[in-house]
Amino acid sequence: MPKSKRAKVVHLTKVDKKGKELTLKLFANVRECLDQYQYCFVFSVENMRNTYLKDVRTEILFFGKTKVMAKALGLTPEEAYQDNTHLLSKYLAGNVGLLFTNREPSSITEYFANFSKTDFARAGTEATREFEVPAGIVYSMGGEMATEDDVPMAHSLEPELRKLGMTTSLTKGKITLDNPYTISMTSQFPDNNIPGPSFEDTADFADADHGFIASLNPCIIKDAQGNTVWNNDEFNFVNQQPCPATVNPKLWRQGQLLSKQGLYRISSSIYQVRGFDISHITFVEGQTGVIVIDPLISCECAAAAIELYHKHRGAHPVKAVIYTHSHVDHFGGAAGILPLATKDYEAAPVPIIAPEYFMEEATSENIFAGPIMRQRAIHMYGSQLPRSSIGQIGVGLGMGTSSGTTSLVPPTINITHTGQTLTIDDVRMVFQMVPNTEAPAELNIYFPEERALLVAECATHALHNIATLRGALVRDAKAWSRYLDETLMLYCEDAGSDVQFGSHGWPTWGKDNIRKFLGEQRDLYAYIHDQTVRQMNQGWNGTEIAERMVLPLGLRRVWHTQGFYGSLSHNIKAIYQRYMTWFDGSAENLWKWPPKEEGARYVTCMGGAKEVLRKAQVFMDEGDLRFAATLLGHIVAAADDSENNSASALIQGKKMLALVFEHLGYGAENATWRNYYLSQSLELKRETDLGIGKRTPGVVAAFAPNLSVEQWLGALSITIDGQEAGKEETPFCIGIHVKDIGEDWRLILSNGALSYRRQQPAEERSSVRTLLNGNDSSRSEITAVKGDIQALSRLLSFASIGDAVKEQLESHL
Incomplete structure (x- = not known):
């Protein structure tokens, strides 16, 4: 053979000590065989157990x-260890190995052509013949061998x-x-063991790169104070290394x-x-300028986007702005692309186009549940996690959300x-209204x-949310599907569309590809809705349906239906909730103890915290992380139960639960599940809450001027401490006159509840709103107070709007 290159130094990727030793050993063994043997083959195995590899003669x-x-x-001709060995490297992917031999190639190929063994199939493969699993205890071989020679199947697989x-x-x-269960090639669930989409399918990468003009380097966007509001370069690592064991390969892709x-x-x-944000901004060139669609979350990001567009397409003036729907990632950055000299909530100098009821929906979604939604969003989007293979790697719909200045024009x-045509x-432009789908107001x-x-967002390159983990009203999956069918009928039949695009993901080109994509998205939401309702009417509850249901083959094998943002599991539970409420129909769940009290009782029943920890470790060792989390959750919930929960047990419980959450996160296909698991794991390690008590006043301030008086008073009413206010023996009223719109309102505090109705005069609009929002800059704007001055102070004393604001208001009055 030609001269060896054994002395040439080859650098391998850094790994831990033990892993590095094994890697170096494998590397050295392969090269040693290249020196000793005349022929080298790459071979693959399918549905075969390693036992039978021992029968393959005496080859290496x-x-x-x-x-x-x-x-x-060697990967290149220059790196080839022996002549042409680099040509084999491209075949080393998947479940393959190397065979070294001195036998003639013809004898090797003949041997393998005749090599066949009968064996039990590996998990995840299709049955090649029909057989019946008998009733009774389920054994690992499914009744195909004597029970005395078999072992019961692990309980975690139930x-x-x-x-x-x-x-x-x-x-x-x-x-x-x-009952006996028949396994066959055409069983009741023939697609359950069929793998999902192929990693060999690279069409998405071609579509995502199609039409590329230029990037922003570095892609780091800052506000006027120099604070980074968006950093896309933090995610460069996903394209610089292979998928690690700490990330689901589908999510990595x-x-x-x-x-x-x-x-x-x-x-x-x-x-x-x-x-430049979780969403995309679109520019449609007209005769003299450009129409901007969906200007992102932050003004800074929108400004950077239009600057990049202007750099490569010319400084076309903005002729109109379109909001496709009422979520902030589609309108928040509007002030960043408009030449506004006025406040962001005043009239724009160009047409601003939006679906009917946009303003009501855009301003109302976060009024009542805003604080807890923001806290949950920290977990859902992983905003406190590092951007790395052990942290946040996107949110499934985009890479994350920007943190700059929001606006609402x-x-x-x-x-x-x-x-309707404009x-x-x-x-x-021809518009299609699609309300109450992904957003209440959408087109x-x-x-x-x-x-x-x-x-806009009814069809994305991931299963979307019927209910989002951050919190929102459950969406109508049936209407969602019906509107997608209408889209197909209106714009994809006959001549059809040549390209379909949205405000997330990447476009789809070609009439047939568009029909296929939108048709599969339509079928996805219809199937999840209809099958959930069907099984619900058979008596299954939401949790049970989520465990039972699988998508049909046609939907499982395409990438854009995968659960990267919404998940099949939590979407099914959301549909069940929409129809059947939170109650699962089991009477024992009508009056459950809160987690702390329930946890304490479970710990007691199981023999104390140490025994719970021991049993949790058993489930962890068996791979049942879900139940291990349940057990450990009881330990953490019962933190104050000193009788059964020692300080050391609590510390150990938190450590173990953090580890369980970590591994659940690493395995999650769904980005928001991953972020939630890893965020709560981080909280347990740090013993801090990443979200509780944290407000985002910048976001609230951007919305504040556009809320109606009724919305503002509704927001005030939910800050009232009802227990304290209920101690007031006599109801009292406050009259407010909203000067700039000429509305009169009366507030009534009675039995701990704040009611409000249009009626009598008092303060000026923006001053009262800004004060209730926690901003003291307008204390000098209150123009008149009549009647009992202390009434407003008394009302505010029951409201959770900050002591500093209350003191400033009271001192001014």
């Missing part, structure tokens, strides 16, 4: 890290068997099958796609800037019905001259 076989073996062979439709239960720690940033051309006059034109700067836009269809 290697299974191990394919990248290490490829490095040993939920998986139920998902396959087997009527199982646990009896004395053993899985028991109520999604991060690679969503982390792409820059200016892209969609059609001859439509451009889009991606990767009110619409001047409302879109009220499907088919022409602005020679750009003709799609068709551009006839470009044959381009904008589907």
Whole structure:
């Protein structure tokens, strides 16, 4: 053989000490065989257990890290250890190995062509013949061998068997099958073991790169004070290293796609800037200027996006702004792209177009539950996590949310019905109303001259949320599906659309591809809704349905239906909640103890905290992290139960629960689940709450001027401490006159509840609103007070709006 390159130093990726030793050993063994043997083959195995590899004559076989073996062979002609060994490297991917031999190639190929063994299939593969699992205790070989020679199947697999439709239960720690179950090539659930989408499918990467013009380098956006409000470069690591064990490979792929940033051309006059926020901003060029669609969350990010657009397309003036729907990532940055000399909530100098009821929905979603929604959003979006393979790698719909200045410029034109047409700067647009789908007020836009269809957020490259983890009203999955079907009918039949794009993800090109994509998205939400309701009517509750349901083959094998943002599990539970409320129909759940009291009782029943910790460790060792989390959750919840929960046990419980959450997060396909698990793991390690008590006054201030008086008083009413206010023996009233709109309101505090109705005069609008929002800058703006001055102070004493504000208001009065 040619001269060896054994002396050449090859650098391998850094790994831990033990791992490095094994890596170096594999590397050295492969090269040693290259010196000793004349031939080297790459072989693959399918649905085969390692036992039978021992029967493969006396040749040398290697299974191990394919990248290490490829490095040993050499990746390029220059790196090749022996002549042409680099040509084998490209085949080292997947479940493959190396075979070294001195036998002639023809004898090797003949041997393997005749090599066949009968064995029990590996998990996750299709049955090749029909057989029946008998009733009774379920054994690992499914009744195919004598029970005295077999062992019972691990109890932790019982939920998986139920998902396959087997009527199982646990009896004395053993899985028991109520009725015989037939396994066949055409079983009741033929698709359950069929793998999901293929990693060999790279069409999404081609579409995501299509039309690329330029990126922003570095992609770091700052506010006027120099604070970073967006840093997309933090996510560069997903494209610089292979997927680690701490990330679900499917989610890693999604991060690679969503982390792409820059200016892209969609059609001859439509451009889009991606990767500057969780959403995208779109620019539609007209005769003399540009129409801007969905100007991101933050003004700073929107300004940076239009600057990049201007740099490569010219300084086209903004002729109109369109908000596709009522979520802040589609309108918050408007003031950053408009030449406003006035406050952001005053009239814009160009048309602002939005769906009907946009203002009501945009300002109302966070009024009542805003504080807890913001706290949950910290967990859902992983804003306190490091951007790394052990932290946040995106949110499934984008890489994260910016933290700059938000604004709300009110619409001047409302879109009220499907088919409504507007022409602005020679750009003709046809609108489709899709209310109560992904947002209460939402629209799609068709551009006839470009044959381009904008589907804002009803169809994305991930399963969306029917209910979001941060909190919101449950969405109507049935209406969602019906509107997608209407989209297909209106804009994808006959001539159809040449390109479909949205405010998240990447476009789809080609009529057939668009029909397929939108059709599968339609079917996705219809299937989840209809099958949840069907099983609900059969008597299953939401949790049970979530464990049982699987998507059909056609939906499981495509990437855009995967649960990266919404999950099949929590969407099913949301649909159940929409129809059946929180109650699951089991009477024992009508009057449950709160977590702390329930936890203390569980700890007592199980023999104390140490015994709970021991049992939790057993479940952790068996891989049942879900139940380990349940047990450890009782320990943490019962923190103050000193009788059964020592300080050391609590500390150990928190450490173990943090570890369980960490591993659940690492395995999660869903980005928001990952972020939630890892955020709460971080809280347990730090013993701090990442969200409680943290407000975002900048966001509130941007919304404040646009709320109606009724909305503001509604917001005030939920800050009242009812227990304290209920001690007032006599109800009292306060009259307010809203001077700038001429409205009179009366506030009535009675039995601990604040009611309000339009009626009598008092203070000026913006002053009262700003004070209730926690801002003292307008104390000098209160123009008149009549009657009992102390009434307002007394009312505010029951409101959770900050002591400093109360003191300033009282001293001024």
